[in-house]
Amino acid sequence: xxxxxxxxxxxxxxxxxxxxxxxxxxxxxxxxxxxxxxxxxxxxxxxxxxxxxxxxxxxxxxxxxxxxxxxxxxxxxxxxxxxxxxxxxxxxxxxxxxxxxxxxxxxxxxxxxxxxxxxxxxxxxxxxxxxxxxxxxxxxxxxxxxxxxxxxxxxxxxxxxxxxxxxxxxxxxxxxxxxxxxxxxxxxx
Numbered sequence: 797x798x799x800x801x802x803x804x805x806x807x808x809x810x811x812x813x814x815x816x817x818x819x820x821x822x823x824x825x826x827x828x829x830x831x832x833x834x835x836x837x838x839x840x841x842x843x844x845x846x847x848x849x850x851x852x853x854x855x856x857x858x859x860x861x862x863x864x865x866x867x868x869x870x871x872x873x874x875x876x877x878x879x880x881x882x883x884x885x886x887x888x889x890x891x892x893x894x895x896x897x898x899x900x901x902x903x904x905x906x907x908x909x910x911x912x913x914x915x916x917x918x919x920x921x922x923x924x925x926x927x928x929x930x931x932x933x934x935x936x937x938x939x940x941x942x943x944x945x946x947x948x949x950x951x952x953x954x955x956x957x958x959x960x961x962x963x964x965x966x967x968x969x970x971x972x973x974x975x976x977x978x979x980x981x982x983x984x985x
Contacts, residue, residue: 819959852881
């Protein structure tokens with residue numbers, strides 16, 4: 797299923813990400829926000845580019861502190877658009893600021909970003925949310941979250957299948973962490 801399991805191991809950038817982050821469940825708001833920002837910025841580029849620029853993003857977006865990013869104004873936008881350490885795209889910068897504000901609202905409505913994700917594992921009819929339903933929800937909730945961005949974001953956190961093949965040693969480690977997705981991760985709600 798995942799070709800990433802074929803070429804990532806042993807690669808200086810992809811290897812550590814594949815082995816310790818990709819597909820692993822996450823709960824920390826800053827980690828979830830980082831992943832969302834990186835996936836948005838990866839659109840049209842390679843994931844390797846994002847991994848190379850990751851530290852630049854961390855620095856530029858104040859460690860992915862949602863409250864700080866939500867307060868960014870025009871001076872911060874210009875700072876980001878002039879920062880060669882990140883992807884300098886106004887739509888992507890504006891999306892990060894807007895999405896930080898959305899995550900603040902999710903704290904009030906659901907207790908946080910992770911809780912919002914968990915609350916939306918099933919749809920209004922009680923069915924497990926599939927990729928198309930997640931994409932629709934993300935487009936309604938966040939900015940700059942099309943099908944591939946939403947798919948990769950959710951797959952990288954275990955909410956959608958496909959991050960690792962069943963025979964990948966990392967997959968077996970992830971199963972022990974009881975990620976949110978079933979049946980791909982063999983866990984019931």
